[in-house]
Amino acid sequence: METTPALARDRDELAAMLSSFTGRRAVVMTMGALHEGHLALVRAARELADHVVVTIFVNPLQFGPHEDFARYPRDLDADLVLLATAGADLVFAPGPNVVYPDGDPMVRVVAGPIETVLEGTIRPGHFSGVLTVVLKFLHLVSPDLAFFGQKDAQQLIAVRRMVRDLDVPVEVVAVPTVRDADGLALSSRNVYLTPEQRRQALALSKALHAGLAAASDGAGAVRTAARAVLDGEPEIALDYVALIDPGSAQEVARGYRGDAILAVAARVGTTRLIDNTPLVVSGSGGTS
Numbered sequence: 001m002e003t004t005p006a007l008a009r010d011r012d013e014l015a016a017m018l019s020s021f022t023g024r025r026a027v028v029m030t031m032g033a034l035h036e037g038h039l040a041l042v043r044a045a046r047e048l049a050d051h052v053v054v055t056i057f058v059n060p061l062q063f064g065p066h067e068d069f070a071r072y073p074r075d076l077d078a079d080l081v082l083l084a085t086a087g088a089d090l091v092f093a094p095g096p097n098v099v100y101p102d103g104d105p106m107v108r109v110v111a112g113p114i115e116t117v118l119e120g121t122i123r124p125g126h127f128s129g130v131l132t133v134v135l136k137f138l139h140l141v142s143p144d145l146a147f148f149g150q151k152d153a154q155q156l157i158a159v160r161r162m163v164r165d166l167d168v169p170v171e172v173v174a175v176p177t178v179r180d181a182d183g184l185a186l187s188s189r190n191v192y193l194t195p196e197q198r199r200q201a202l203a204l205s206k207a208l209h210a211g212l213a214a215a216s217d218g219a220g221a222v223r224t225a226a227r228a229v230l231d232g233e234p235e236i237a238l239d240y241v242a243l244i245d246p247g248s249a250q251e252v253a254r255g256y257r258g259d260a261i262l263a264v265a266a267r268v269g270t271t272r273l274i275d276n277t278p279l280v281v282s283g284s285g286g287t288s
């Protein structure tokens with residue numbers, strides 16, 4: 001039976017509702033505009049925890065001055081309906097004054113070298129903003145488990161490193177990316193795409209497929225195969241094709257063998273999309 005989750009809008013309401021929870025607690029953090037990808041996180045949390053808390057907060061700290069903070073899609077009522085179907089128990093949807101009562105926080109989490117590669121170079125300050133709000137929500141919700149999507153691979157790496165490096169008492173659980181039937185990774189930003197841009201955006205998942213198929217030919221071959229697909233779609237503006245270490249987000253060397261993540265990012269019209277796939281690199285061929 002579907003039950004609408006309880007809704008907390010401030011710290012006191014959240015604390016009061018959490019005090020009735022007795023078992024294992026999970027958190028799924030979101031910025032709303034929920035889709036099947038978020039619901040997969042909630043369902044995975046439902047499997048492993050007795051109580052599932054979902055946070056909905058469009059975090060100003062992680063948006064650059066020219067990014068889409070103001071137009072980021074927001075629809076709390078629709079999100080609550082979806083969360084009822086997925087089995088969330090409690091939704092914490094605070095406003096910015098609740099999360100940052102003194103305005104922009106003076107002290108923030110520093111993402112270190114993760115901030116200097118890929119999304120970090122294109123979106124300065126982004127991971128510091130993400131980690132700062134993630135740490136705050138971990139403190140406020142005190143979960144045993146925290147669920148994050150593999151879709152945001154670099155964010156997942158950053159959160160795992162923060163939890164490990166700062167001894168945060170929570171277990172991070174990664175959930176695989178959910179895709180539409182044609183391969184496009186679900187993202188709240190897909191709503192910005194026109195039908196033609198949506199077709200062009202498929203180059204990202206096709207590039208990952210090509211890279212995956214080249215994994216037994218070495219790191220260089222993976223990068224070359226993925227880049228060839230993206231070069232074949234001139235309407236999209238490629239930001240990067242990268243083959244990274246899943247523990248540090250740094251590029252792997254040419255002769256690398258083992259677990260890696262192939263990550264791509266591109267602008268389709270004015271919409272920035274990212275995607276990635278985990279893979280195991282073997283062989284040592286390739287030119288880049």
Ligand code: PAF
Pocket residue numbers: 029030031057059062130133134152155
């Ligand atoms: O992945 C997101 O939606 C956000 O970065 C997160 C983790 C909710 C922090 O604002």
